[in-house]
Amino acid sequence: MEWQLVIDCQDPSRLVAFWAEALRYRPQPAPDGHPSWRDWYLAVGIPAEELGEGDCLDRLEDPTGAGPRIWFQPVPEAKSLKNRLHIDLKVGGGRGVPVAERRVRVDAEVDRLTALGARVSGSMDDPENGSYSVQLADPEGNEFCVV
Structure with missing residues (x-):
């Protein structure tokens, strides 16, 4: 398929x-x-x-x-609600990579994407649980994450 x-x-x-x-x-x-x-x-x-x-x-x-x-x-209408499905761009390397190193990788990708027209809408920084990600929106407001 x-x-x-x-x-x-x-x-x-x-x-x-x-x-x-x-x-x-x-x-x-x-x-x-x-x-x-x-x-x-x-x-x-x-x-x-x-x-x-x-x-x-x-x-x-x-x-x-x-x-x-x-x-x-x-479509004729603008986006109006939160996505029920989104894309995760996995650039950090996963949990096998130290959070500090993942943060550097994620932030570099976020910088690249914002230069292309994305905007940051939030982040999740929880080093105690080994998590770091940034939420963004594309030029029409569709949400996606960089992890």
């Missing part, structure tokens, strides 16, 4: 740019025989007025093939 992660959003191209850098993914090429996703959408019967302008680049893939594809599905 194949699966993909679908993220509702208002501006797919903005989130494709952010998450491609955040995850080190790449834009997914349009299906064979189509020069762009816009061309493919038109070919399968999506009306042009629903597509807006541009090439409709709204999908990412893991260049290694290990991770799921991601589709940024355009």
Whole structure:
């Protein structure tokens, strides 16, 4: 079975740019025989007025093939509630790595992601229990964690 992660959003191209850098993914090429996703959408019967302008680049893939594809599905409404599902970016090395070292790794990744447009929304710093993570939001407010 194949699966993909679908993220509702208002501006797919903005989130494709952010998450491609955040995850080190790449834009997914349009299906064979189509020069762009816009061309493919038109070919399968999506009306042009629903597509807006541009090439409709709204999908990412893991260049290694290990991770799921991601589709940024355009929706008219803005995000309004807390996510019930979120992504954890695991950069700290896990509990086998001392918390102080994990904190350095996590904070470096947080700095990289905030430079790309994420914003910090909280953190969990509990060295007694061996935990450190930072909660962020992408440019449209979708929550994710760096651990």
